[in-house]
Amino acid sequence: MSGEACDRAQIRTQPQLLPPPTSQYLVGHGARSPPRKALTAPATTSAAPGAYDPRAVPPELTIVAPTHEGRRKTLGQLIESVRFSLERSGEPAEVLEISIHDDASKDGTEQMVAELAAACPFLISYGRSAEVTGLARNLVATMRQASGRFCWTLGSDDLVGPDGIAVVLRALRRNPHVTGLVVGSVDVDASDPSLRSRQPPGAFFPEPREYTVFRGAGPIFDQCGNAWGSLAWSVVHRERWLAALARDERTVFENPVFPQLVAEALATLDHPVWAWEPRVAAHRRGAETWLFEDDSMNLARSWALLLSSNCDAWAAVLGGRGRRWRRRVRRVQEVWGRADDARSSRLYESPPARDQLKMLFDWGRSLWPAGAFWREVLPILLTPPRLTKRLHSSDRGGGSAVGAGAAEVRLEAAIPGVIVAGSAPVIGVGVGNAGRRPIPGTGPAAVGIWQRWRRLPERELVGWEELRVNELGAMPADLQRRVGPGRAVTVDLALMAPHEPGRYELTIAGHQHGIGWLNDHGSPPLLAEIEVSAPL
Numbered sequence: 001m002s003g004e005a006c007d008r009a010q011i012r013t014q015p016q017l018l019p020p021p022t023s024q025y026l027v028g029h030g031a032r033s034p035p036r037k038a039l040t041a042p043a044t045t046s047a048a049p050g051a052y053d054p055r056a057v058p059p060e061l062t063i064v065a066p067t068h069e070g071r072r073k074t075l076g077q078l079i080e081s082v083r084f085s086l087e088r089s090g091e092p093a094e095v096l097e098i099s100i101h102d103d104a105s106k107d108g109t110e111q112m113v114a115e116l117a118a119a120c121p122f123l124i125s126y127g128r129s130a131e132v133t134g135l136a137r138n139l140v141a142t143m144r145q146a147s148g149r150f151c152w153t154l155g156s157d158d159l160v161g162p163d164g165i166a167v168v169l170r171a172l173r174r175n176p177h178v179t180g181l182v183v184g185s186v187d188v189d190a191s192d193p194s195l196r197s198r199q200p201p202g203a204f205f206p207e208p209r210e211y212t213v214f215r216g217a218g219p220i221f222d223q224c225g226n227a228w229g230s231l232a233w234s235v236v237h238r239e240r241w242l243a244a245l246a247r248d249e250r251t252v253f254e255n256p257v258f259p260q261l262v263a264e265a266l267a268t269l270d271h272p273v274w275a276w277e278p279r280v281a282a283h284r285r286g287a288e289t290w291l292f293e294d295d296s297m298n299l300a301r302s303w304a305l306l307l308s309s310n311c312d313a314w315a316a317v318l319g320g321r322g323r324r325w326r327r328r329v330r331r332v333q334e335v336w337g338r339a340d341d342a343r344s345s346r347l348y349e350s351p352p353a354r355d356q357l358k359m360l361f362d363w364g365r366s367l368w369p370a371g372a373f374w375r376e377v378l379p380i381l382l383t384p385p386r387l388t389k390r391l392h393s394s395d396r397g398g399g400s401a402v403g404a405g406a407a408e409v410r411l412e413a414a415i416p417g418v419i420v421a422g423s424a425p426v427i428g429v430g431v432g433n434a435g436r437r438p439i440p441g442t443g444p445a446a447v448g449i450w451q452r453w454r455r456l457p458e459r460e461l462v463g464w465e466e467l468r469v470n471e472l473g474a475m476p477a478d479l480q481r482r483v484g485p486g487r488a489v490t491v492d493l494a495l496m497a498p499h500e501p502g503r504y505e506l507t508i509a510g511h512q513h514g515i516g517w518l519n520d521h522g523s524p525p526l527l528a529e530i531e532v533s534a535p536l
Contacts, residue, residue: 057094059097059149060150061148061151061165061168062096062097062148063096063098063099063160064139064142064152064153065098065154065155066100066101066138066139066141066142066156067100067138067156068103068138069104069105069106069107072105072112074285075156076112078154078156078158078159079098079113080116081161081164081283082096085160085161086122086165088166089165090166091165094122095169096148097125097146097147098122098123099142099143099146100127100156101127101138101145102129103133103134104130104131104132104133110128125147127142127145134256135259136252136253136256137253139260140245143241146238148238149176150235150237150238152234153260155230155284158232158283159285161281161283163279163281163535163536164183164280164282164283166536167184167277167279168277171277172235175213177273178274179236179237179268179272180234180235180236180237180267180268180274181234181277182205182206182235182275182277184278185200185233185284186282186283186422186424187200187473189285190285192470193285195473196422196468196469196470196496197470197473198494199473199494200230201426202426202428203331203335205426206227206276211276213274213275214276215272217272218324220272220274221268222327224276226331228258228261229310233284234264236267244263247270248262248266251317255313256305256309258309258310262313262316265313280422280423280424280535298355299344300345300359303341303342303345304355304362304363307332307336308363310332311332311365311366314329329366329370330369330371332367334372337363337366337367337370337377339372340478342363342380343388345359346383346388347388350385350386356381363377376481391442408433408434408522409432409518410432410524411431411509411523411525412429412430412526413427413493414427414428415506415528415530416495416530417529417531418530418532419533420532421501421533421534421535422468422498424473424497425494425495425497426492426495427495428490428491429508430488430490431449433486434486438482438483439482441480441481442480442481442482445513445515446478446512447479447510447511448475448479448510448511449491449493449508449510450509451493451506452506452507452509453467453506454505455498456529457503467496467498468499469496476511477493479491493508497532501532501533503531504529504531505528505530506526506530509525510525
Protein backbone atom coordinates (compact mmCIF):
# COMPACT_ATOMS: atom_id res chain seq x y z
CA MET A 1 0.00 0.00 0.00
CA SER A 2 1.41 3.42 -0.93
CA GLY A 3 2.46 5.84 1.80
CA GLU A 4 0.04 8.50 0.56
CA ALA A 5 -2.88 6.08 0.77
CA CYS A 6 -1.78 4.92 4.23
CA ASP A 7 -1.71 8.50 5.47
CA ARG A 8 -5.34 8.91 4.47
CA ALA A 9 -6.47 5.51 5.73
CA GLN A 10 -9.03 5.63 8.53
CA ILE A 11 -10.10 2.64 10.59
CA ARG A 12 -13.73 1.59 10.26
CA THR A 13 -15.17 -0.99 12.63
CA GLN A 14 -17.77 -3.32 11.15
CA PRO A 15 -19.65 -6.44 12.25
CA GLN A 16 -17.16 -9.18 11.48
CA LEU A 17 -17.59 -12.58 9.92
CA LEU A 18 -15.44 -15.55 10.83
CA PRO A 19 -12.64 -15.69 9.96
CA PRO A 20 -12.11 -11.97 10.68
CA PRO A 21 -10.51 -9.73 8.08
CA THR A 22 -6.83 -9.04 8.52
CA SER A 23 -7.24 -5.44 7.39
CA GLN A 24 -10.10 -3.04 6.85
CA TYR A 25 -9.77 0.62 6.09
CA LEU A 26 -10.95 3.54 4.01
CA VAL A 27 -8.92 4.96 1.17
CA GLY A 28 -9.52 7.23 -1.74
CA HIS A 29 -10.65 10.59 -0.34
CA GLY A 30 -8.96 12.47 -3.17
CA ALA A 31 -8.07 16.15 -3.26
CA ARG A 32 -10.78 16.83 -5.85
CA SER A 33 -13.51 15.80 -3.41
CA PRO A 34 -14.59 18.50 -0.90
CA PRO A 35 -14.79 17.01 2.60
CA ARG A 36 -18.18 16.31 4.10
CA LYS A 37 -19.00 18.15 7.27
CA ALA A 38 -18.34 15.94 10.28
CA LEU A 39 -21.48 15.68 12.40
CA THR A 40 -19.93 13.50 15.09
CA ALA A 41 -16.45 12.23 15.76
CA PRO A 42 -15.91 8.51 15.06
CA ALA A 43 -16.40 6.47 18.19
CA THR A 44 -13.34 4.31 17.52
CA THR A 45 -10.85 6.94 16.41
CA SER A 46 -9.55 10.18 17.80
CA ALA A 47 -10.26 12.85 15.21
CA ALA A 48 -8.81 16.33 15.19
CA PRO A 49 -11.30 19.21 15.16
CA GLY A 50 -12.73 19.59 11.67
CA ALA A 51 -11.25 16.29 10.50
CA TYR A 52 -12.95 14.56 7.60
CA ASP A 53 -15.39 11.88 8.77
CA PRO A 54 -16.63 9.77 5.82
CA ARG A 55 -19.44 8.29 7.92
CA ALA A 56 -20.99 11.62 8.88
CA VAL A 57 -23.11 11.92 5.73
CA PRO A 58 -23.61 8.48 4.14
CA PRO A 59 -23.47 8.36 0.35
CA GLU A 60 -26.60 7.73 -1.69
CA LEU A 61 -25.06 4.76 -3.46
CA THR A 62 -22.39 2.18 -2.69
CA ILE A 63 -20.90 -0.01 -5.38
CA VAL A 64 -20.52 -3.38 -3.64
CA ALA A 65 -17.83 -5.55 -5.25
CA PRO A 66 -16.75 -8.75 -3.50
CA THR A 67 -13.58 -10.07 -5.09
CA HIS A 68 -11.35 -13.13 -4.98
CA GLU A 69 -8.17 -14.63 -6.41
CA GLY A 70 -7.52 -13.84 -10.07
CA ARG A 71 -9.71 -10.73 -10.30
CA ARG A 72 -7.06 -8.04 -9.82
CA LYS A 73 -7.17 -6.79 -13.42
CA THR A 74 -10.95 -6.86 -13.84
CA LEU A 75 -11.51 -5.20 -10.46
CA GLY A 76 -9.23 -2.37 -11.55
CA GLN A 77 -11.29 -1.98 -14.71
CA LEU A 78 -14.46 -1.88 -12.61
CA ILE A 79 -13.06 0.94 -10.44
CA GLU A 80 -12.05 2.91 -13.54
CA SER A 81 -15.51 2.42 -15.06
CA VAL A 82 -17.11 3.80 -11.88
CA ARG A 83 -14.86 6.85 -11.96
CA PHE A 84 -15.64 7.52 -15.63
CA SER A 85 -19.39 7.07 -15.13
CA LEU A 86 -19.41 9.39 -12.10
CA GLU A 87 -17.54 12.12 -13.98
CA ARG A 88 -19.88 11.73 -16.96
CA SER A 89 -22.94 12.04 -14.69
CA GLY A 90 -21.85 15.39 -13.26
CA GLU A 91 -22.75 14.19 -9.75
CA PRO A 92 -20.55 15.21 -6.79
CA ALA A 93 -18.20 12.56 -5.44
CA GLU A 94 -20.03 12.51 -2.09
CA VAL A 95 -22.98 10.59 -3.56
CA LEU A 96 -20.86 7.49 -4.12
CA GLU A 97 -18.48 5.01 -2.54
CA ILE A 98 -17.08 1.60 -3.48
CA SER A 99 -17.02 -1.24 -0.95
CA ILE A 100 -14.55 -4.02 -1.78
CA HIS A 101 -14.00 -7.14 0.28
CA ASP A 102 -11.17 -9.42 -0.76
CA ASP A 103 -11.56 -13.16 -0.13
CA ALA A 104 -7.88 -13.74 0.71
CA SER A 105 -6.50 -13.21 -2.80
CA LYS A 106 -2.74 -13.29 -3.36
CA ASP A 107 -2.63 -11.50 -6.70
CA GLY A 108 -1.75 -7.98 -5.53
CA THR A 109 -5.33 -6.73 -5.28
CA GLU A 110 -4.73 -4.75 -2.08
CA GLN A 111 -1.85 -2.75 -3.54
CA MET A 112 -3.75 -2.13 -6.78
CA VAL A 113 -6.81 -0.83 -4.90
CA ALA A 114 -4.66 1.53 -2.84
CA GLU A 115 -2.96 2.93 -5.93
CA LEU A 116 -6.23 3.52 -7.80
CA ALA A 117 -7.93 4.94 -4.71
CA ALA A 118 -5.24 7.59 -4.37
CA ALA A 119 -6.51 9.14 -7.61
CA CYS A 120 -10.24 8.60 -7.04
CA PRO A 121 -12.49 11.45 -5.89
CA PHE A 122 -14.79 9.08 -3.98
CA LEU A 123 -14.24 6.75 -1.05
CA ILE A 124 -13.12 3.17 -1.46
CA SER A 125 -13.67 0.92 1.54
CA TYR A 126 -11.45 -2.17 1.44
CA GLY A 127 -11.58 -5.24 3.67
CA ARG A 128 -9.75 -8.52 3.49
CA SER A 129 -10.28 -12.02 4.88
CA ALA A 130 -7.41 -13.98 6.36
CA GLU A 131 -8.55 -17.11 4.54
CA VAL A 132 -11.03 -18.03 1.81
CA THR A 133 -14.62 -17.84 3.10
CA GLY A 134 -16.68 -18.34 -0.08
CA LEU A 135 -19.07 -16.15 -2.04
CA ALA A 136 -21.85 -15.86 0.55
CA ARG A 137 -19.69 -14.70 3.46
CA ASN A 138 -17.59 -12.49 1.21
CA LEU A 139 -20.69 -10.77 -0.19
CA VAL A 140 -22.15 -10.25 3.29
CA ALA A 141 -18.85 -8.79 4.52
CA THR A 142 -18.86 -6.36 1.59
CA MET A 143 -22.44 -5.29 2.35
CA ARG A 144 -21.73 -4.81 6.06
CA GLN A 145 -18.71 -2.72 5.18
CA ALA A 146 -20.79 -0.38 2.98
CA SER A 147 -22.44 2.80 4.25
CA GLY A 148 -24.69 3.93 1.38
CA ARG A 149 -28.47 3.96 1.61
CA PHE A 150 -28.57 1.78 -1.51
CA CYS A 151 -26.02 -0.79 -2.65
CA TRP A 152 -25.44 -1.81 -6.25
CA THR A 153 -24.01 -5.33 -6.17
CA LEU A 154 -21.51 -6.05 -8.93
CA GLY A 155 -19.21 -8.93 -9.63
CA SER A 156 -15.56 -7.91 -9.58
CA ASP A 157 -15.40 -8.74 -13.30
CA ASP A 158 -18.39 -6.55 -14.20
CA LEU A 159 -18.36 -2.90 -15.28
CA VAL A 160 -20.53 0.15 -14.73
CA GLY A 161 -21.79 1.48 -18.05
CA PRO A 162 -20.88 5.02 -19.14
CA ASP A 163 -24.32 6.26 -18.01
CA GLY A 164 -24.72 3.70 -15.23
CA ILE A 165 -24.35 6.05 -12.26
CA ALA A 166 -26.74 8.61 -13.78
CA VAL A 167 -29.31 5.92 -14.66
CA VAL A 168 -29.27 4.36 -11.19
CA LEU A 169 -29.38 7.63 -9.23
CA ARG A 170 -32.24 9.00 -11.32
CA ALA A 171 -34.24 5.82 -10.83
CA LEU A 172 -33.63 5.76 -7.06
CA ARG A 173 -34.54 9.42 -6.65
CA ARG A 174 -37.71 8.82 -8.62
CA ASN A 175 -38.91 6.40 -5.93
CA PRO A 176 -36.59 6.38 -2.89
CA HIS A 177 -38.83 4.03 -0.89
CA VAL A 178 -38.22 0.89 -2.94
CA THR A 179 -36.54 -2.17 -1.50
CA GLY A 180 -34.62 -2.67 -4.71
CA LEU A 181 -34.13 -1.75 -8.33
CA VAL A 182 -33.44 -4.02 -11.31
CA VAL A 183 -31.40 -2.25 -14.00
CA GLY A 184 -30.83 -2.79 -17.69
CA SER A 185 -27.60 -4.45 -18.75
CA VAL A 186 -25.49 -5.40 -21.74
CA ASP A 187 -23.30 -8.50 -21.80
CA VAL A 188 -19.81 -7.69 -23.07
CA ASP A 189 -16.81 -9.64 -24.28
CA ALA A 190 -14.78 -11.20 -21.46
CA SER A 191 -11.43 -10.10 -22.93
CA ASP A 192 -12.46 -6.82 -24.58
CA PRO A 193 -15.41 -5.25 -22.72
CA SER A 194 -15.76 -2.55 -25.39
CA LEU A 195 -17.43 -5.25 -27.53
CA ARG A 196 -20.97 -6.47 -26.93
CA SER A 197 -21.49 -10.22 -26.78
CA ARG A 198 -24.45 -12.57 -26.99
CA GLN A 199 -27.14 -11.29 -24.65
CA PRO A 200 -28.90 -13.25 -21.89
CA PRO A 201 -32.47 -14.45 -22.49
CA GLY A 202 -35.09 -11.72 -22.26
CA ALA A 203 -36.89 -13.65 -19.48
CA PHE A 204 -34.10 -12.62 -17.09
CA PHE A 205 -35.61 -9.13 -16.97
CA PRO A 206 -39.05 -7.64 -16.27
CA GLU A 207 -41.38 -7.35 -19.25
CA PRO A 208 -42.17 -3.57 -19.40
CA ARG A 209 -40.05 -1.41 -21.72
CA GLU A 210 -40.22 1.63 -19.45
CA TYR A 211 -39.61 2.46 -15.79
CA THR A 212 -42.08 0.46 -13.69
CA VAL A 213 -42.76 -0.05 -9.98
CA PHE A 214 -43.96 -3.49 -8.84
CA ARG A 215 -45.83 -4.03 -5.57
CA GLY A 216 -46.58 -7.31 -3.85
CA ALA A 217 -44.25 -10.27 -3.42
CA GLY A 218 -45.92 -12.38 -6.12
CA PRO A 219 -45.61 -9.86 -8.98
CA ILE A 220 -42.09 -8.94 -7.87
CA PHE A 221 -40.95 -12.57 -7.85
CA ASP A 222 -42.47 -13.09 -11.31
CA GLN A 223 -40.94 -9.98 -12.84
CA CYS A 224 -37.66 -9.51 -10.95
CA GLY A 225 -36.85 -12.95 -9.51
CA ASN A 226 -34.80 -14.19 -12.46
CA ALA A 227 -32.70 -11.00 -12.49
CA TRP A 228 -31.59 -11.65 -8.91
CA GLY A 229 -29.53 -14.56 -10.21
CA SER A 230 -26.85 -12.09 -11.33
CA LEU A 231 -25.11 -9.66 -8.99
CA ALA A 232 -24.84 -6.92 -11.61
CA TRP A 233 -28.53 -6.33 -12.18
CA SER A 234 -29.73 -5.37 -8.69
CA VAL A 235 -29.54 -2.27 -6.52
CA VAL A 236 -30.83 -2.95 -3.00
CA HIS A 237 -31.78 -0.99 0.11
CA ARG A 238 -28.86 -1.79 2.39
CA GLU A 239 -30.63 -1.71 5.76
CA ARG A 240 -33.50 -3.88 4.52
CA TRP A 241 -31.04 -6.34 2.95
CA LEU A 242 -29.08 -6.60 6.20
CA ALA A 243 -32.28 -6.87 8.26
CA ALA A 244 -33.38 -9.82 6.13
CA LEU A 245 -29.94 -11.36 6.62
CA ALA A 246 -30.16 -10.96 10.40
CA ARG A 247 -33.58 -12.61 10.42
CA ASP A 248 -32.47 -15.68 8.46
CA GLU A 249 -28.68 -15.66 8.21
CA ARG A 250 -28.41 -19.43 7.99
CA THR A 251 -30.54 -19.63 4.84
CA VAL A 252 -28.36 -17.05 3.09
CA PHE A 253 -25.09 -18.73 4.05
CA GLU A 254 -26.31 -22.20 3.10
CA ASN A 255 -26.68 -21.28 -0.59
CA PRO A 256 -23.21 -21.39 -2.19
CA VAL A 257 -24.12 -19.80 -5.52
CA PHE A 258 -27.06 -17.42 -5.03
CA PRO A 259 -26.79 -15.80 -1.57
CA GLN A 260 -27.90 -12.46 -3.04
CA LEU A 261 -31.08 -14.06 -4.42
CA VAL A 262 -32.02 -15.39 -0.98
CA ALA A 263 -31.34 -12.08 0.77
CA GLU A 264 -33.21 -10.01 -1.83
CA ALA A 265 -36.21 -12.35 -1.79
CA LEU A 266 -36.36 -12.30 2.03
CA ALA A 267 -36.14 -8.49 2.04
CA THR A 268 -38.96 -8.40 -0.51
CA LEU A 269 -41.22 -10.45 1.76
CA ASP A 270 -40.72 -7.76 4.43
CA HIS A 271 -41.04 -4.74 2.09
CA PRO A 272 -42.57 -5.78 -1.27
CA VAL A 273 -41.76 -2.78 -3.48
CA TRP A 274 -39.29 -3.01 -6.38
CA ALA A 275 -38.65 -0.90 -9.46
CA TRP A 276 -37.37 -1.71 -12.94
CA GLU A 277 -35.24 0.68 -15.00
CA PRO A 278 -34.63 -0.79 -18.49
CA ARG A 279 -31.97 1.75 -19.47
CA VAL A 280 -28.52 0.19 -19.60
CA ALA A 281 -26.58 0.67 -16.37
CA ALA A 282 -24.40 -2.45 -16.08
CA HIS A 283 -21.95 -4.06 -18.48
CA ARG A 284 -21.69 -7.72 -17.50
CA ARG A 285 -18.93 -9.93 -18.83
CA GLY A 286 -19.91 -13.07 -20.69
CA ALA A 287 -18.96 -15.53 -17.92
CA GLU A 288 -22.15 -16.72 -16.23
CA THR A 289 -20.65 -17.22 -12.78
CA TRP A 290 -17.44 -17.85 -10.89
CA LEU A 291 -18.28 -21.57 -11.19
CA PHE A 292 -17.13 -21.52 -14.80
CA GLU A 293 -13.70 -20.23 -13.74
CA ASP A 294 -13.01 -23.40 -11.76
CA ASP A 295 -10.86 -25.74 -13.85
CA SER A 296 -11.97 -28.70 -11.75
CA MET A 297 -15.60 -28.18 -12.84
CA ASN A 298 -16.86 -29.34 -16.22
CA LEU A 299 -20.00 -27.84 -17.74
CA ALA A 300 -22.22 -30.70 -16.59
CA ARG A 301 -21.20 -30.30 -12.94
CA SER A 302 -21.38 -26.50 -13.14
CA TRP A 303 -24.87 -26.53 -14.66
CA ALA A 304 -26.04 -29.10 -12.12
CA LEU A 305 -24.87 -26.97 -9.18
CA LEU A 306 -26.09 -23.73 -10.75
CA LEU A 307 -29.63 -24.87 -11.37
CA SER A 308 -30.11 -26.92 -8.22
CA SER A 309 -28.79 -24.02 -6.09
CA ASN A 310 -31.22 -21.61 -7.72
CA CYS A 311 -34.25 -23.83 -7.21
CA ASP A 312 -33.14 -24.74 -3.67
CA ALA A 313 -32.85 -21.03 -2.88
CA TRP A 314 -36.45 -20.45 -3.93
CA ALA A 315 -37.62 -23.46 -1.93
CA ALA A 316 -35.94 -22.01 1.17
CA VAL A 317 -37.52 -18.59 0.61
CA LEU A 318 -41.01 -19.87 -0.22
CA GLY A 319 -41.17 -22.42 2.58
CA GLY A 320 -40.92 -25.61 0.54
CA ARG A 321 -41.72 -26.99 -2.89
CA GLY A 322 -45.39 -26.13 -2.99
CA ARG A 323 -47.52 -24.29 -5.51
CA ARG A 324 -45.61 -20.98 -5.32
CA TRP A 325 -42.30 -22.79 -5.78
CA ARG A 326 -43.60 -24.70 -8.80
CA ARG A 327 -44.74 -21.44 -10.39
CA ARG A 328 -41.34 -19.88 -9.75
CA VAL A 329 -39.47 -22.89 -11.18
CA ARG A 330 -41.37 -22.59 -14.45
CA ARG A 331 -39.98 -19.07 -14.73
CA VAL A 332 -36.48 -20.20 -13.74
CA GLN A 333 -36.49 -22.80 -16.52
CA GLU A 334 -36.87 -20.03 -19.09
CA VAL A 335 -33.38 -18.75 -18.29
CA TRP A 336 -31.30 -21.42 -16.52
CA GLY A 337 -32.57 -24.80 -17.69
CA ARG A 338 -33.01 -24.39 -21.44
CA ALA A 339 -32.35 -26.98 -24.10
CA ASP A 340 -29.35 -24.96 -25.30
CA ASP A 341 -27.79 -25.15 -21.82
CA ALA A 342 -28.20 -28.93 -21.74
CA ARG A 343 -26.82 -29.28 -25.25
CA SER A 344 -23.76 -27.11 -24.58
CA SER A 345 -22.58 -29.41 -21.78
CA ARG A 346 -22.25 -32.19 -24.37
CA LEU A 347 -21.02 -30.31 -27.43
CA TYR A 348 -18.02 -28.65 -25.80
CA GLU A 349 -16.93 -31.35 -23.37
CA SER A 350 -17.23 -35.08 -22.79
CA PRO A 351 -18.28 -35.15 -19.13
CA PRO A 352 -17.76 -38.38 -17.18
CA ALA A 353 -20.80 -40.61 -16.83
CA ARG A 354 -21.20 -39.78 -13.13
CA ASP A 355 -21.39 -36.05 -13.94
CA GLN A 356 -23.92 -36.67 -16.69
CA LEU A 357 -26.06 -38.63 -14.22
CA LYS A 358 -25.72 -35.89 -11.61
CA MET A 359 -26.85 -33.26 -14.11
CA LEU A 360 -29.80 -35.45 -15.12
CA PHE A 361 -30.78 -36.04 -11.47
CA ASP A 362 -30.35 -32.43 -10.31
CA TRP A 363 -32.17 -30.94 -13.29
CA GLY A 364 -35.00 -33.44 -12.97
CA ARG A 365 -35.31 -32.79 -9.22
CA SER A 366 -35.37 -29.05 -9.84
CA LEU A 367 -37.29 -28.61 -13.09
CA TRP A 368 -39.98 -31.28 -12.98
CA PRO A 369 -42.82 -28.68 -12.72
CA ALA A 370 -41.81 -27.10 -16.06
CA GLY A 371 -43.46 -28.69 -19.10
CA ALA A 372 -40.63 -27.48 -21.36
CA PHE A 373 -38.21 -29.61 -19.36
CA TRP A 374 -40.03 -32.81 -20.34
CA ARG A 375 -40.61 -31.78 -23.97
CA GLU A 376 -37.29 -30.16 -24.88
CA VAL A 377 -34.61 -30.70 -22.23
CA LEU A 378 -34.99 -34.26 -20.97
CA PRO A 379 -34.54 -35.83 -24.44
CA ILE A 380 -31.19 -34.04 -24.74
CA LEU A 381 -30.07 -35.14 -21.27
CA LEU A 382 -30.91 -38.74 -22.17
CA THR A 383 -28.98 -38.60 -25.47
CA PRO A 384 -25.37 -39.87 -25.22
CA PRO A 385 -22.83 -37.04 -25.69
CA ARG A 386 -21.24 -38.78 -28.69
CA LEU A 387 -24.58 -38.90 -30.50
CA THR A 388 -25.30 -35.28 -29.55
CA LYS A 389 -22.05 -34.22 -31.20
CA ARG A 390 -22.85 -36.21 -34.32
CA LEU A 391 -26.26 -34.58 -34.61
CA HIS A 392 -25.27 -31.01 -33.82
CA SER A 393 -21.58 -30.57 -34.62
CA SER A 394 -20.97 -27.54 -36.84
CA ASP A 395 -18.38 -29.33 -39.00
CA ARG A 396 -20.78 -31.83 -40.58
CA GLY A 397 -21.34 -29.66 -43.62
CA GLY A 398 -24.32 -27.73 -44.89
CA GLY A 399 -27.69 -28.71 -46.24
CA SER A 400 -30.38 -27.61 -48.63
CA ALA A 401 -32.28 -24.39 -48.09
CA VAL A 402 -35.56 -24.69 -46.26
CA GLY A 403 -37.15 -22.24 -48.71
CA ALA A 404 -37.81 -22.60 -52.43
CA GLY A 405 -41.41 -23.68 -51.81
CA ALA A 406 -40.51 -26.61 -49.55
CA ALA A 407 -40.72 -24.64 -46.34
CA GLU A 408 -41.04 -20.93 -45.68
CA VAL A 409 -40.00 -19.03 -42.58
CA ARG A 410 -42.58 -16.43 -41.59
CA LEU A 411 -41.48 -13.79 -39.07
CA GLU A 412 -43.35 -11.37 -36.85
CA ALA A 413 -42.14 -9.09 -34.07
CA ALA A 414 -42.99 -5.90 -32.20
CA ILE A 415 -39.94 -3.78 -33.06
CA PRO A 416 -39.45 -0.63 -30.97
CA GLY A 417 -39.34 2.64 -32.88
CA VAL A 418 -36.61 4.16 -30.69
CA ILE A 419 -33.52 2.43 -29.26
CA VAL A 420 -30.71 3.94 -27.21
CA ALA A 421 -27.34 3.93 -28.98
CA GLY A 422 -25.05 1.11 -27.86
CA SER A 423 -27.82 -0.82 -26.12
CA ALA A 424 -28.94 -4.36 -26.90
CA PRO A 425 -32.66 -4.72 -26.08
CA VAL A 426 -33.99 -8.25 -26.42
CA ILE A 427 -37.21 -8.71 -28.38
CA GLY A 428 -39.24 -11.81 -29.12
CA VAL A 429 -39.38 -12.82 -32.78
CA GLY A 430 -42.15 -15.20 -33.79
CA VAL A 431 -40.96 -17.79 -36.31
CA GLY A 432 -43.65 -19.73 -38.15
CA ASN A 433 -43.35 -22.57 -40.65
CA ALA A 434 -45.56 -21.89 -43.67
CA GLY A 435 -44.05 -24.70 -45.71
CA ARG A 436 -44.28 -28.48 -46.00
CA ARG A 437 -40.96 -29.50 -44.42
CA PRO A 438 -39.78 -29.09 -40.82
CA ILE A 439 -37.41 -26.22 -40.09
CA PRO A 440 -34.26 -27.49 -38.30
CA GLY A 441 -33.46 -25.50 -35.17
CA THR A 442 -30.11 -27.08 -34.27
CA GLY A 443 -27.28 -28.88 -36.01
CA PRO A 444 -25.24 -28.06 -39.11
CA ALA A 445 -28.28 -26.87 -41.11
CA ALA A 446 -29.95 -24.94 -38.27
CA VAL A 447 -32.09 -21.94 -39.07
CA GLY A 448 -31.58 -18.81 -37.01
CA ILE A 449 -32.59 -15.16 -36.96
CA TRP A 450 -30.09 -12.52 -38.01
CA GLN A 451 -30.09 -8.74 -38.29
CA ARG A 452 -28.58 -6.11 -40.56
CA TRP A 453 -28.46 -2.35 -40.02
CA ARG A 454 -28.31 0.30 -42.75
CA ARG A 455 -27.71 3.99 -42.13
CA LEU A 456 -30.39 6.24 -43.64
CA PRO A 457 -30.90 7.92 -45.99
CA GLU A 458 -27.88 6.44 -47.82
CA ARG A 459 -28.81 2.84 -46.81
CA GLU A 460 -25.13 2.25 -46.14
CA LEU A 461 -24.56 -1.14 -44.49
CA VAL A 462 -23.21 -0.91 -40.93
CA GLY A 463 -20.52 -3.54 -40.34
CA TRP A 464 -20.05 -5.61 -37.19
CA GLU A 465 -16.85 -3.71 -36.40
CA GLU A 466 -18.76 -0.44 -36.28
CA LEU A 467 -21.51 -2.06 -34.22
CA ARG A 468 -18.80 -3.21 -31.75
CA VAL A 469 -20.01 -6.78 -31.45
CA ASN A 470 -17.82 -9.82 -30.90
CA GLU A 471 -18.03 -13.04 -32.91
CA LEU A 472 -20.44 -14.67 -30.47
CA GLY A 473 -22.83 -11.72 -30.49
CA ALA A 474 -22.75 -11.54 -34.29
CA MET A 475 -23.95 -15.13 -34.66
CA PRO A 476 -27.59 -15.70 -35.62
CA ALA A 477 -30.02 -16.58 -32.84
CA ASP A 478 -30.73 -20.24 -33.61
CA LEU A 479 -34.26 -21.50 -33.12
CA GLN A 480 -32.94 -24.22 -30.75
CA ARG A 481 -35.87 -26.48 -31.61
CA ARG A 482 -37.41 -28.11 -34.66
CA VAL A 483 -40.45 -26.27 -36.07
CA GLY A 484 -42.93 -28.52 -37.84
CA PRO A 485 -45.21 -27.45 -40.70
CA GLY A 486 -47.93 -25.10 -39.51
CA ARG A 487 -46.22 -24.51 -36.16
CA ALA A 488 -44.38 -21.53 -34.66
CA VAL A 489 -41.88 -20.68 -31.92
CA THR A 490 -40.64 -17.45 -30.35
CA VAL A 491 -36.92 -16.65 -30.35
CA ASP A 492 -35.08 -14.03 -28.30
CA LEU A 493 -33.15 -11.61 -30.51
CA ALA A 494 -30.89 -8.90 -29.07
CA LEU A 495 -31.01 -5.82 -31.28
CA MET A 496 -27.40 -4.61 -31.44
CA ALA A 497 -28.11 -0.90 -31.73
CA PRO A 498 -25.44 1.19 -33.52
CA HIS A 499 -23.30 3.40 -31.29
CA GLU A 500 -23.81 6.43 -33.56
CA PRO A 501 -27.22 8.12 -33.04
CA GLY A 502 -29.34 8.62 -36.15
CA ARG A 503 -31.97 7.05 -38.38
CA TYR A 504 -31.46 3.44 -39.45
CA GLU A 505 -33.18 0.67 -41.36
CA LEU A 506 -33.23 -2.67 -39.55
CA THR A 507 -33.64 -5.95 -41.43
CA ILE A 508 -34.53 -9.10 -39.49
CA ALA A 509 -34.41 -12.24 -41.60
CA GLY A 510 -34.06 -15.97 -41.38
CA HIS A 511 -30.58 -17.38 -41.88
CA GLN A 512 -29.50 -20.98 -42.42
CA HIS A 513 -26.03 -22.32 -41.73
CA GLY A 514 -24.26 -23.09 -44.97
CA ILE A 515 -26.98 -21.39 -47.04
CA GLY A 516 -27.20 -17.72 -46.04
CA TRP A 517 -30.14 -15.33 -45.99
CA LEU A 518 -33.49 -17.05 -46.47
CA ASN A 519 -35.14 -14.02 -48.04
CA ASP A 520 -33.36 -15.19 -51.20
CA HIS A 521 -35.33 -18.44 -50.92
CA GLY A 522 -38.89 -17.19 -50.59
CA SER A 523 -38.96 -16.23 -46.90
CA PRO A 524 -39.63 -12.47 -46.57
CA PRO A 525 -37.72 -10.47 -43.93
CA LEU A 526 -38.99 -7.88 -41.45
CA LEU A 527 -38.08 -4.25 -42.22
CA ALA A 528 -38.32 -1.33 -39.80
CA GLU A 529 -37.03 2.22 -39.57
CA ILE A 530 -35.60 2.90 -36.11
CA GLU A 531 -34.44 6.08 -34.43
CA VAL A 532 -31.23 5.40 -32.51
CA SER A 533 -31.17 8.02 -29.77
CA ALA A 534 -28.19 9.37 -27.87
CA PRO A 535 -27.55 7.98 -24.35
CA LEU A 536 -28.32 10.09 -21.30
